[in-house]
Amino acid sequence: MITTGLALHTYPLSRILLSSSLLNLTYAHTIFDQIRNPTVFIFNTLISSVITNHGSHIHLAFSLYNRIIISGDKLRPNCYTYPSLFKACGSQPWVRYGLALHTHVLKFLEPAGCDRFVQASLLNFYAKCGKLGLARHLFKLIDKPDLATWNSILTAYARNTSTSTGCVRGINTGDSSLSLGVLYLFNEMLNSLVRPNEITLMALISVCADLGALCQGMWAHVYVIRHGLVLNCYVGTSLINMYMKCGCLGLAYQTFEQLSQRDTSCYNAMIGGFAIHGYGSKALEIYEKMRIEGLLPDNVTFNVSMFACSSVGLVEQGCKVFDSMKEVYGIEPTLEHYWFLVDLLARAGRLQEAEEKIKEMPMKPNATLWRSLLAGARIHGNVAIEKVALKHLMELEPETSGNYVVLSKKYNRINRWENVNRVRKLMKDQNID
DNA sequence: GTAGGGTTAG
Secondary structure (H helix, E strand, C coil): CCCCCHHHHHHHHHHHHHHHHHCCHHHHHHHHHHHHCCCCCHHHHHHHHHHHHCHHHHHHHHHHHHHHCCCCCCCCCCCCCHHHHHHHCCCCCCHHHHHHHHHHHHHCCCCCCHHHHHHHHHHHHHHHCCCCCCHHHHHHHHCCCCCCHHHHHHHHHHHHCHHHHHCCCCCCCCHHHHHHHHHHHHHHHHHHHCCHHHHHHHHHHHHHHCCHHHHHHHHHHHHHHHCCCCCHHHHHHHHHHHHHHCCCCHHHHHHHHCCCCCCCHHHHHHHHHHHHHCCCCHHHHHHHHHHHHHCCHHHHHHHHHHHHHHHHCCCHHHHHHHHHHHHHCCCCHHHHHHHHHHHHHHCCCHHHHHHHHHHCCCCCCCCHHHHHHHHHCCCHCHHHHHHHHHHHHHCCCCHHHHHHHHHHHHHCCCCHHHHHHHHHHHHHHHHCC
């Protein structure tokens, strides 16, 4: 390209920049640095490639964007510049640049921000940082939203309906009005004659799960089949999850069996579903099946499998799963995995082991962990460990009245009225009751 | 001719 002079032309340059950036970002950057007077086109190519393929080098994308901005009149960002940048702003620590970018859109684009890609990416940015009202407002401003735009608002609503940790304990802590919103919006979408695809259905099915709306969920399942949509892993996982949440274990399993392709997520949904309904052994069977099929378990797999063991007291199996994390799969257990392990041991009365595991942990144990140990110690009447757990709990959460109540009850039980009064006074002093 | 937005389970 250098000898033929092709290296002076934007098109071949952008092609070589794009393909080389897939393999080696440093190399791509070297090429970029040698381009004399790169056009916005060239900048856009590299910015989007960095964001799409090199998530750990996002700062490079912003520094490239900055070079466009400080070039004065030489370069001006266009509507291709922003979508990937807004995508990058959807996660920390880049969220804080999102608002500034929005002002740039209004400043640099003519007519201000009317491109559908820019609009959809902006909508997604606000949705991802929790500004759902703003996302909805932006959506209303979009004339004739296309499929991706509909999917943006639907998945934004669906994502915000349930929070992850609430669900493992069977509590939906999300906002059900948003779930209903998805049903209404889906109806609107059908009326606007935009044909839903697999992503749309995934959002729809996941809110049916949150609402426990079995009829609507089944309707969505039938829609997938009737309209020739692909029952891929995403749709399959959301269907399994929906049937499980609605208590239809048989239908969930049937759907799982019928999937032509199954990935780790499908298995996780199946294992988690069985675990929540108290079928620990069934859950472990699926876990085994997954290993036989050669699929690699991930963080979630270990969480749901340990939960399965913990809820039905499969202590040995649970310990084995935990040990295999690091030994077989090289995955470092997180705080949550330790919590399941401690919970499992404490419930089974193996309190000393549980305490030892807490001591061995590479990270600082949190209050939840000590609470599990405390609960186990109380059930199995181990006063020594109960004391240790309480001490740590009080240190970590002095403001939680629950701990004081437990403590005062404990003193109460062993007739130390002086201490009862002391604790009650302490609560009063700190306005806790 | 070309660079851009939407999907996962706890």
